[in-house]
Amino acid sequence: MKLAVVQTNPIFGDIQKNIDNAIKLMSNTPADFYVLPELFNTGYNFSSRNELENLAEPIEGQTFFVLQAFARQRQCYIAYGFAESDGIVFFNSAALVGPEGLIGLYRKVHLFYREKLFFKKGNLGFPVFNTVFGKVGIMICFDWYFPEAMRTLTIKGAQLVAHPSNLVLPYCPDAMITRCLENKVFAATADRVGSEENADIKLSFIGKSEIVSPKGEILCRLDETSEGVGLAEIDLSVALNKKLNEYNELFEDRDQRSYF
Amino acid sequence: MKLAVVQTNPIFGDIQKNIDNAIKLMSNTPADFYVLPELFNTGYNFSSRNELENLAEPIEGQTFFVLQAFARQRQCYIAYGFAESDGIVFFNSAALVGPEGLIGLYRKVHLFYREKLFFKKGNLGFPVFNTVFGKVGIMICFDWYFPEAMRTLTIKGAQLVAHPSNLVLPYCPDAMITRCLENKVFAATADRVGSEENADIKLSFIGKSEIVSPKGEILCRLDETSEGVGLAEIDLSVALNKKLNEYNELFEDRDQRSYF
Numbered sequence: 001m002k003l004a005v006v007q008t009n010p011i012f013g014d015i016q017k018n019i020d021n022a023i024k025l026m027s028n029t030p031a032d033f034y035v036l037p038e039l040f041n042t043g044y045n046f047s048s049r050n051e052l053e054n055l056a057e058p059i060e061g062q063t064f065f066v067l068q069a070f071a072r073q074r075q076c077y078i079a080y081g082f083a084e085s086d087g088i089v090f091f092n093s094a095a096l097v098g099p100e101g102l103i104g105l106y107r108k109v110h111l112f113y114r115e116k117l118f119f120k121k122g123n124l125g126f127p128v129f130n131t132v133f134g135k136v137g138i139m140i141c142f143d144w145y146f147p148e149a150m151r152t153l154t155i156k157g158a159q160l161v162a163h164p165s166n167l168v169l170p171y172c173p174d175a176m177i178t179r180c181l182e183n184k185v186f187a188a189t190a191d192r193v194g195s196e197e198n199a200d201i202k203l204s205f206i207g208k209s210e211i212v213s214p215k216g217e218i219l220c221r222l223d224e225t226s227e228g229v230g231l232a233e234i235d236l237s238v239a240l241n242k243k244l245n246e247y248n249e250l251f252e253d254r255d256q257r258s259y260f
Numbered sequence: 261m262k263l264a265v266v267q268t269n270p271i272f273g274d275i276q277k278n279i280d281n282a283i284k285l286m287s288n289t290p291a292d293f294y295v296l297p298e299l300f301n302t303g304y305n306f307s308s309r310n311e312l313e314n315l316a317e318p319i320e321g322q323t324f325f326v327l328q329a330f331a332r333q334r335q336c337y338i339a340y341g342f343a344e345s346d347g348i349v350f351f352n353s354a355a356l357v358g359p360e361g362l363i364g365l366y367r368k369v370h371l372f373y374r375e376k377l378f379f380k381k382g383n384l385g386f387p388v389f390n391t392v393f394g395k396v397g398i399m400i401c402f403d404w405y406f407p408e409a410m411r412t413l414t415i416k417g418a419q420l421v422a423h424p425s426n427l428v429l430p431y432c433p434d435a436m437i438t439r440c441l442e443n444k445v446f447a448a449t450a451d452r453v454g455s456e457e458n459a460d461i462k463l464s465f466i467g468k469s470e471i472v473s474p475k476g477e478i479l480c481r482l483d484e485t486s487e488g489v490g491l492a493e494i495d496l497s498v499a500l501n502k503k504l505n506e507y508n509e510l511f512e513d514r515d516q517r518s519y520f
Contacts (some may be wrong), residue, residue, distance in 0.1 A: 148519040248373060
């Protein structure tokens with residue numbers, strides 16, 4: 001399969017332009033599976049709950065319908081981050097849409113920094129979804145910091161972890177090598193570039209979207225400032241094999257009795 | 261406190277020379293806490309259980325008594341890896357000795373490769389020990405691959421993870437940055453250099469002993485071929501603070517309900 005990480009520079013609050021831009025980038029780069037950044041449609045740096053209320057969408061909202069149409073036309077999958085409105089509460093969510101429509105939803109469990117002011121902590125755990133290529137899990141940005149997130153996804157069978165992100169700390173791109181090694185899984189981190197400033201804070205995002213293999217190889221990594229698409233041709237069945245050598249199998253070697 | 265990682269090139273089977281060499285390196289470099297490599301006294305590459313039987317010691321054996329004497333004289337701590345004989349079974353173990361004598365024992369849980377032919381899997385879990393500087397946990401070499409090991413130690417309160425190693429894979433030195441970040445803990449990886457060949461296999465060790473801070477900074481890193489001692493002046497109380505910023509506290513942000 002051809003896997004793509006789409007690195008964008010969203011304009012805060014301009015959902016229409018941000019969707020159009022993502023569609024343009026995807027249209028120009030054919031792939032079987034795209035990962036878009038966290039909150040790619042709204043931008044990241046909310047300054048009030050009211051602002052979020054005006055921009056958040058239900059799962060099946062404008063953003064979903066446009067991406068679903070693209071997924072149907074191109075017979076591809078898209079994992080994308082968006083601000084989810086669920087009645088009166090909001091989640092920092094990511095959905096997986098494919099040719100058959102909505103496949104799955106994840107709500108960010110580990111909220112970072114001021115996200116805690118506006119979003120509710122995810123209440124769906126770390127679900128794994130079936131695709132024709134294999135099982136896919138989703139985590140969002142800061143979830144990488146907690147090894148339990150990717151461990152949970154891979155123990156549940158995820159062969160690919162789609163990782164929509166808006167990275168402000170510098171550590172994630174290299175840390176994902178460790179995450180993929182320790183779980184023998186593929187990961188696709190789609191980050192954004194640019195910066196957003198409001199009355200409270202200015203945040204700059206580090207780019208470096210990447211695809212990493214179960215052997216910890218960086219299959220592609222984008223730069224720190226440009227929009228663009230990173231591609232890798234991968235075979236998800238590789239991630240079913242957890243053997244390191246003839247004596248060590250990663251998940252058999254786990255020893256739950258010895259852990260806290 | 262002054263923390264030291266001691267990088268040696270053990271001669272397989274020559275316990276006396278290997279102890280002497282470690283004592284010489286430590287004598288020349290005053291410190292409060294030393295970490296020696298995995299199996300530093302015997303060497304690593306056993307070819308038979310019989311060979312191991314001849315070299316393994318009980319916890320309070322020759323190696324322990326010499327290191328205990330050094331720890332008393334210099335009023336320091338030493339965490340060191342050794343082949344432990346416990347009656348008829350053998351463990352790839354590490355002990356912590358201090359001015360007051362034996363403080364603790366750890367038996368390697370995640371055995372690597374052919375170690376499984378000779379050693380029994382550790383049966384003590386991941387214990388944490390008190391010192392005058394703070395709480396110390398021990399893991400051995402390949403344990404780094406499993407995030408549960410260091411997570412268990414730090415949840416139990418370890419401020420420093422002593423990490424005797426004989427690294428053959430290239431990933432650990434950089435992965436320890438992730439391990440320290442995700443747990444906000446100090447780690448001291450004492451690796452060996454050189455190679456060992458027997459009728460079955462030749463193994464080469466990568467050196468790069470290092471001390472890493474809770475912020476993921478490499479405080480010292482040795483080279484890939486030389487014996488030597490790496491030093492860092494550290495304050496273990498730093499590792500008590502798990503706050504990343506005013507909104508995020510690492511261990512409060514863990515969400516056990518969302519994990520497998």
